Amino acid sequence: MEIKLKSPLDMHLHLREGxxxxxxxxxxxxxxxxxxxxxxLVPPVDNLDRLLAYREEILAATKxxxxxxxxxxxxxxxxxxxxxxxxxxxxxxxxxxxxITTNSEGGVKELADAEATMSLMxxxxxxxxxxxxxxxxxxxxxxxxxxxxxxxxxxxPKLKIVMEHITTAHAVALLDKFENLxxxxxxxxxxxxxxxxAGGMLNPHLFCKPIAKRPEDRDALLNAALTAxxxxxxxxxxxxxxxxxxxxxxxxxxxxxxxxxxxLMADLFAKHDALDKLQAFVSDNAHRIYGVTPPxxxxxxxxxxxxxxxxxxxxxxxxxxxxxxxxxx
Amino acid sequence: MEIKLKSPLDMHLHLREGxxxxxxxxxxxxxxxxxxxxxxLVPPVDNLDRLLAYREEILAATKxxxxxxxxxxxxxxxxxxxxxxxxxxxxxxxxxxxxITTNSEGGVKELADAEATMSLMxxxxxxxxxxxxxxxxxxxxxxxxxxxxxxxxxxxPKLKIVMEHITTAHAVALLDKFENLxxxxxxxxxxxxxxxxAGGMLNPHLFCKPIAKRPEDRDALLNAALTAxxxxxxxxxxxxxxxxxxxxxxxxxxxxxxxxxxxLMADLFAKHDALDKLQAFVSDNAHRIYGVTPPxxxxxxxxxxxxxxxxxxxxxxxxxxxxxxxxxx
Numbered sequence: 211m212e213i214k215l216k217s218p219l220d221m222h223l224h225l226r227e228g229x230x231x232x233x234x235x236x237x238x239x240x241x242x243x244x245x246x247x248x249x250x251l252v253p254p255v256d257n258l259d260r261l262l263a264y265r266e267e268i269l270a271a272t273k274x275x276x277x278x279x280x281x282x283x284x285x286x287x288x289x290x291x292x293x294x295x296x297x298x299x300x301x302x303x304x305x306x307x308x309x310i311t312t313n314s315e316g317g318v319k320e321l322a323d324a325e326a327t328m329s330l331m332x333x334x335x336x337x338x339x340x341x342x343x344x345x346x347x348x349x350x351x352x353x354x355x356x357x358x359x360x361x362x363x364x365x366x367p368k369l370k371i372v373m374e375h376i377t378t379a380h381a382v383a384l385l386d387k388f389e390n391l392x393x394x395x396x397x398x399x400x401x402x403x404x405x406x407x408a409g410g411m412l413n414p415h416l417f418c419k420p421i422a423k424r425p426e427d428r429d430a431l432l433n434a435a436l437t438a439x440x441x442x443x444x445x446x447x448x449x450x451x452x453x454x455x456x457x458x459x460x461x462x463x464x465x466x467x468x469x470x471x472x473x474l475m476a477d478l479f480a481k482h483d484a485l486d487k488l489q490a491f492v493s494d495n496a497h498r499i500y501g502v503t504p505p506x507x508x509x510x511x512x513x514x515x516x517x518x519x520x521x522x523x524x525x526x527x528x529x530x531x532x533x534x535x536x537x538x539x
Numbered sequence: 540m541e542i543k544l545k546s547p548l549d550m551h552l553h554l555r556e557g558x559x560x561x562x563x564x565x566x567x568x569x570x571x572x573x574x575x576x577x578x579x580l581v582p583p584v585d586n587l588d589r590l591l592a593y594r595e596e597i598l599a600a601t602k603x604x605x606x607x608x609x610x611x612x613x614x615x616x617x618x619x620x621x622x623x624x625x626x627x628x629x630x631x632x633x634x635x636x637x638x639i640t641t642n643s644e645g646g647v648k649e650l651a652d653a654e655a656t657m658s659l660m661x662x663x664x665x666x667x668x669x670x671x672x673x674x675x676x677x678x679x680x681x682x683x684x685x686x687x688x689x690x691x692x693x694x695x696p697k698l699k700i701v702m703e704h705i706t707t708a709h710a711v712a713l714l715d716k717f718e719n720l721x722x723x724x725x726x727x728x729x730x731x732x733x734x735x736x737a738g739g740m741l742n743p744h745l746f747c748k749p750i751a752k753r754p755e756d757r758d759a760l761l762n763a764a765l766t767a768x769x770x771x772x773x774x775x776x777x778x779x780x781x782x783x784x785x786x787x788x789x790x791x792x793x794x795x796x797x798x799x800x801x802x803l804m805a806d807l808f809a810k811h812d813a814l815d816k817l818q819a820f821v822s823d824n825a826h827r828i829y830g831v832t833p834p835x836x837x838x839x840x841x842x843x844x845x846x847x848x849x850x851x852x853x854x855x856x857x858x859x860x861x862x863x864x865x866x867x868x
Contacts, residue, residue: 347732347733347734347736347738405676405677407737408746408750409794412743412790412792417741434741445561
């Protein structure tokens, strides 16, 4: 069997900088026609000069591929002038609660301090992407944060809000309660639960934030993806760390999926007899939600097995060495 | 401040064999006057010859210390003759559901198959120790198994049953519902939750089975320990693995606490103003529950800081390199 995907998009991607970026950026640009680029570098991408320079670095590393990096600013209190100057160059602004995940130390401490900028974003039509976790108990962090989404969605009814990398059935349910709420979901959260991380041996390569949750959560996410819920887009949150930072005492959070996402999704959707929904999930929904116009690119996938490489550069991907039923032609 | 503990006991201990045993056994015999020795070796300790030879190996490694290894057999279908021959040499029999933890592949598959032996144990007065987990979702395994405890406790009302290394508030509550149910709890489950394993960085040295649970579970365990619940004993489940099997991709389950347990407990009980309950928790309860008579040994602890060593042999202990407020004099 063969399917053709038109202009697949990854609406949540980490590319890092320097050598790591050179390793991983082409792995995305070969398969996707665009991706939302996360701004949590050190220091964060929170001004236009840095953003434009970062965009150039990405374009240089992906030269030759039809690929558009959709840039984002790291949320802080921005002035109207700053936002207006940035608008032609950005797709969204990403909000991190302070200290919640990798390189988020400079994030938002008090929601009240963020409201003036949110109000400007609402007026100017700039989408707000949110890493929605509290600093509570690890299994409860997303669920506890949902009230914050409700507050923002109510207070700024015209602000387009995206709940990033949702992991719970509760978040899926919230999508239908507020018109201005949308979500991304990763490839791995459609597949794994906490059992895969810590149920047998401890598996650092499946350790990520938000942590994979319960079977009923995974099932709710999967159902939303397989039915191409119109407010949900694929956003891999593919996050490369050097091998020594994963296989060590105190390993960093992040699953690297960029180069295997499309075969992984084809495999998953085929198994559930939902291949007809894949185009919407990996592209059409995102086009509509974010209003982006990436370069056209047709990716062909076939149900021929691929073996996932042990490493890409120094980065170990999800399920390294294992087989997938589908591959990119 | 100074306290004296009389004949501390560790009612759940892994000593392994060979070189590892030589490294870790003295670390227990220096502090404890006795310990229940787990039988999940490869192959398991499931006959008297092997058990007596294993006991000799432990005595040789702990020579010079007043220390009694309380031996256990690995549960299988035993005949009356086998049990009667073993009785003078064993304190209990340990049941593992098949495949649930390290070296448990030969464990019990169907509870019904175990009932004839349980009936003999009830008649002969041999305590049954149980690793009580199902093969369900990692956070639910102990809670799901509680119905099995209820079945056994009801069917064999005179069989002394010990729920090993309990980790949930539900298990604590069950203690009070059946006269013949008892429990051990580890040092680390009184202190950590899943947050410590996977809430920040992934910490393989705090990864164990059963996995550490939610804050309300930890609080229920701690409360039971601090009040020296009469049916609860300390059982460290201290489980040494070589460093390379912990700090790797796919790390083994087990926390190594043997050499730091007494200072850790003194520190914990002092912080909660419950030092007067420590003697019962680390010794008196176990004497009464198991009917054992270990050699007398007085351990003195003082509120002088100790730094936990980075390693004991090739084994990294819990909280390596960190400080405790109390130490063994």
